[in-house]
Amino acid sequence: MEPIKPFYFDITDEEIELFLSEARQILKSGTLILGPHSQAFEQAFAAYVGTRYAVSVNSGSSGLEILLRLKQAENTTVLVPTNTNFATVAAVLRVGGEVQYLDMEPKTFAPSLAMVQAAVEGQTYAKPLSGVLWVHIGGVISPEFPQVVDYCHQKGLFVLEDTAHAHGSQLNDVQAGNLGDGAAFSFFPTKVMTTFEGGMITLNDEQEDLIARSLRNQGKRGMNFGGLHTDFGNSTRMTEIHAVLGQIHLAKLDQMLTRRQRAYELITAPLRAAGLTFVSTDHMDRASQYKLIVLLPEGKTTLEVKQALAEEQIFLGGTVYEIPCHQQPVFAGICAGQSFPQAEYWCPRHICPPLTSGMTEAEAERVGAALVRHLGA
Numbered sequence: 100m101e102p103i104k105p106f107y108f109d110i111t112d113e114e115i116e117l118f119l120s121e122a123r124q125i126l127k128s129g130t131l132i133l134g135p136h137s138q139a140f141e142q143a144f145a146a147y148v149g150t151r152y153a154v155s156v157n158s159g160s161s162g163l164e165i166l167l168r169l170k171q172a173e174n175t176t177v178l179v180p181t182n183t184n185f186a187t188v189a190a191v192l193r194v195g196g197e198v199q200y201l202d203m204e205p206k207t208f209a210p211s212l213a214m215v216q217a218a219v220e221g222q223t224y225a226k227p228l229s230g231v232l233w234v235h236i237g238g239v240i241s242p243e244f245p246q247v248v249d250y251c252h253q254k255g256l257f258v259l260e261d262t263a264h265a266h267g268s269q270l271n272d273v274q275a276g277n278l279g280d281g282a283a284f285s286f287f288p289t290k291v292m293t294t295f296e297g298g299m300i301t302l303n304d305e306q307e308d309l310i311a312r313s314l315r316n317q318g319k320r321g322m323n324f325g326g327l328h329t330d331f332g333n334s335t336r337m338t339e340i341h342a343v344l345g346q347i348h349l350a351k352l353d354q355m356l357t358r359r360q361r362a363y364e365l366i367t368a369p370l371r372a373a374g375l376t377f378v379s380t381d382h383m384d385r386a387s388q389y390k391l392i393v394l395l396p397e398g399k400t401t402l403e404v405k406q407a408l409a410e411e412q413i414f415l416g417g418t419v420y421e422i423p424c425h426q427q428p429v430f431a432g433i434c435a436g437q438s439f440p441q442a443e444y445w446c447p448r449h450i451c452p453p454l455t456s457g458m459t460e461a462e463a464e465r466v467g468a469a470l471v472r473h474l475g476a
């Protein structure tokens with residue numbers, strides 16, 4: 100039986116040739132950063148997401164840090180879901196902010212509106228609350244997210260989107276990355292599109308665009324090749340070569356998402372029929388389908404299901420996430436003494452079956468059937 104792997108790097112021979120020929124041109128031109136490829140990639144990405152601006156960076160992590168600096172989150176408290184990647188929490192800490200975790204609900208693996216309200220109302224924090232850094236886990240946009248944004252704006256709080264999982268996800272005609280006050284995408288190799296390493300900030304404010312460009316370039320504003328550093332930036336630019344791969348992947352993103360959606364439908368059809376629970380994207384116009392989150396029925400453990408599927412040559416990807424951030428040793432001391440019961444329960448009790456743009460329909464069906472066999476009663 101052919102192994103079904105959790106990751107697939109989606110590139111054709113023609114695209115490899117195109118990449119190599121562009122890379123050769125870049126090397127000959129000597130313009131290795133901040134050149135025409137980065138600019139073209141930024142413009143195409145902004146047009147895709149529907150924002151006025153997009154700023155390329157060297158990682159999603161750098162993008163998050165820049166967003167928080169744009170919002171002057173230093174010395175403030177930022178609400179962050181505990182069910183997220185290390186990078187979301189680390190970004191707040193790196194800019195000198197404090198984190199107040201939010202729990203999650205199993206329907207979306209994101210916090211609920213009520214959780215945000217409870218964290219805002221009647222609470223006092225050592226550092227004033229400035230906003231929320233929200234994460235669309237697995238590319239799923241919570242149906243409550245627009246209400247979260249409205250509520251936060253009424254309270255004078257910003258809402259930033261960590262869109263590391265959500266390329267092309269869309270709710271109520273608006274794409275992830277254009278639903279709040281700024282967003283940061285990741286192009287890490289496992290994401291639905293990649294630039295080797297890389298990230299993109301999406302924004303609608305002209306001044307923020309100017310400062311974001313400065314922050315990724317050692318704090319130098321505009322076309323300033325002199326020695327003037329206005330902002331406390333860093334060297335977090337994207338290279339021209341990375342931007343070439345980004346352009347190639349962005350051009351085929353819709354196609355890759357269509358194939359992921361088909362795989363999602365084929366895998367989940369038998370799950371629905373068997374009454375198994377997974378995080379649904381049915382309420383969205385479109386989902387990145389970065390991760391399919393399947394909740395384990397009572398009595399099943401991740402390890403036993405993983406092993407049983409591996410025996411059938413079906414290999415699971417990483418979960419989102421196995422250990423919530425408030426239980427990570429590196430973040431010990433943050434929200435000490437508080438508990439986040441839903442995250443504590445569900446983080447170790449879900450799996451993410453393989454779902455890629457390279458899967459055949461037969462493979463997707465094989466995954467769905469195997470899940471029913473191993474998760475069903």
Ligand SMILES: Cc1ncc(COP(=O)(O)O)c(C=O)c1O
Pocket residue numbers: 158159160161183184186187234261263264284285286287297298
């Ligand atoms: C939710 C989330 N946020 C941020 C990041 C950071 O992105 P990067 O690895 O590009 O720095 C990741 C990365 O994997 C992520 O999953």
